Amino acid sequence: MNAQPLSLPQATYLVAEREVTTRVRSKAFVISTLILLIGIVVGIVAMNFFANREESTSVATTGEIAATLSDLPGVEITEVGSSDEARGLVESEEVDAAVISSADSPTGTAIVALTEAPSGLVEALSQPPAVELLDPDGGWSPIRYILAIAFGVVFMMSAMSFGMPVATSVVEEKQTRVIEILITSIPARALLAGKVLGNTLLALAQIVLIVAAVAVSLVVTDQTEILAGLGTPLLWFALFFVLGFLLIATLFAATGAMVSRQEDISQSIAPIMYIVMIPYFLVIFFNDNPLVMTIMSYVPFSSPVSMPIRLFFGEAGWWEPLISIAISLLAFAAVIGIAAKIYENSLLRMGSKVKWREALRK
C-alpha cells in the first residue's frame, strides 16, 4: 500500500509547516517575541505617562498676584503677606519660586528663584508675539521622521530576524546531510518554497502581533486619534512587507545554499544584508526628499518602507501603490527563478563556498 506521491503545493505545505512548528516551539523564539511585545506596550504606556504627568511648581506670592496666577495650570500657590516673606520661602527652599510685583518689569511682575527659574512659569508669564505661518505643513515634520524610523526599523529587524533563520535552516540541512534524504523525497523547489513561505508567515505573524500591541497600548492610554491616522498606512505596510519579505527570504535561502557550514553563512549572505539595510538608511536620511522617496517607493526592497509614508502624507495617488506592487510581484517571479537555480545547483555541493558562476550555470 503505497501512498500517492505529493503534489508540489502539498510538499511545500509540509515543509512550511515544519519550519513554523520548529520555530514556534523554540524557547528562544517565544521568549524574544514576548520581550519585544512587552517592550512595545511598556514603552508606549510609559511615554504617555511621562508626557502627561502634571509637573506642579510651587510658587509663593502676594494676594493681588495670586488671583491672576491661579488660572495657570500646574502652579501651586502659597499666599504670603509680603514680597520679603515670599523671598524668604524661596531661600529656605519651601517653594520653587516666588512671583512679586516689580516696577522695573514690563509685565509688572518679577520671578524670584534660587538657581534657575521654572521654565513653565517663565513661559506662562511672558507675552508671546503674534506668529503667522505661510507654509505650516512644510519643513521638518517629527511625525514623518518617527514614521520613517519606525517602518525602517521594523522592516530591517524583521527581515534580519526572520531572513537569517531561512539561511541557517538551509545550511543546517546541508551540514547535517539530511538534505540528501529530503531531495530524494521531494523536489528542491518545494523545499525552497516551503522554507520561504513558512518563514514569511512567521514574520507576518510577528508584525501582526507588534501592530496589535501598538494598537492596544494606544487604546489603553486613550490615544485613539493617532491610531485612526495610522490604520491605513499600517495596512499598506503589512501588504508591502509580505511582498518585500518573500523576496528577501528567497534570496537568503539561495545564498545560504551556497555554503555548507554555519560558520560560512555571514560571508555568503553579506550582499543580502546590504539589500536589507540600505532602504533603512535611505529612508532615515532622505525621508523629506520627495524625489528619493518616490523612487524608493517603486523599488521592491525599499517600497515597504517608503510607500506607506508617502500614502500617509497623501503624496501618492491611489494607483501608485498598485504599480509598485506589480513591480514587486514581477521582481519576485524573477528572483524565484534565479534563486531556485542557485538553490538546486548548490544544495548537494559540500565543502568550500559555491562560486556564483557555478551556482547560476544552466
Added chain:
Amino acid sequence: MLEISGITKRYGERTVLDDVSFTVGRGRLTGFVGGNGAGKTTTMRIALGLLSKEAGSVSLDGTELTADRRRGFGYMPEERGLYPKMKVLEQIAYLARLHGFDKREATAKATAILTQLGLEERLNDAIESLSLGNQQRAQIAAAIVHDPDVLILDEPFSGLDPLAVETVVGVLQERAQRGAAVLFSSHQLDVVERLCDDLVIIAAGTVRASGEREALRREHSSNRYELISSGDAGWIRDEPGVQVVEFDTGRAVFDVDGEETAQRVLRRAVAEGSVTTFAPQHPSLAQIFKEVVR
C-alpha cells in the same frame, strides 16, 4: 528489477565510473562491494539521480527512471544525517508524510518501523541525544518508513554492533520478501557473504564480477580440496597432477588438475589410513574479492 547499464562518470579528466552495468532483482538482496574510492557511492548517487552521468541509463522494470519515480525509492546516504533537534518519531513520521502518507498513517508506520528496529523507548528523544548506533537505526528507519519498492543503502551496517546488524538484516530480508529490490554496499565482507543473494564487485570504477553469490563462488573455485586423515599424508606430494598448498602431517590443502585426480587422491587416502575430511574448498567472498580486484 533495477537495471544499471553502461554508466560512465567523469570528474574532469578523471573517469570514476567506466561502463558500469549490473542489475538488482526484486525480492533479492544485492551486495555491492569494493574498496575505498572504487565508485560504490557514486554509482548509488547516480542511480538516485543525485549526480549527473556522462553515459548510460538507469531503468526500473524496463522503463527509464524519471525524477518522480525515483522519489519512491528508499535511500540511506553514506553521510548520515537527520535533523539533530527533532524527535525521533516526529522526524521519521515527517519523512513518511513527505512521501505522501497522511499524518495518522505516517505516525503509525514510523512507530512500527522504529519499534521493529528496537527504538521503541526512544521515540520522543531528540536525534542528537541518541548513541551513534541508535542514530544509525533511525537512519535506516528513515530509508524504509514509506515502504519503498527500491532500497538503496550506502554502508547500512557500519557502526552497528553484531546484534544490531542482525536486526537490520532481518528488516531488509523482510522488505526483499515483500518484493523490494534491495542494493546495499558494505565493507564487511562476512556480512555481505552471509546476507546477500547477489553480488556486485567493483574496483577502480569498473564492475569486476557480478551475479548470484553461489554461481560466483563456483566460478571462482579453483579445484582446491582439503584432506584430513589419521596417518601421514606425505605421499600426496608425489601424486601426479597435484599441487600442495598447505601441509601439516595429517592435513593437506591442495589443487588438482581435474576431477579424476581428486578421486584418485581420495582412493589412495582411504587406502593409507582413515579419512575424516575430504572436501572441495569454495573460496570465501574475501578470496574472490582479492582475486577479482587484483
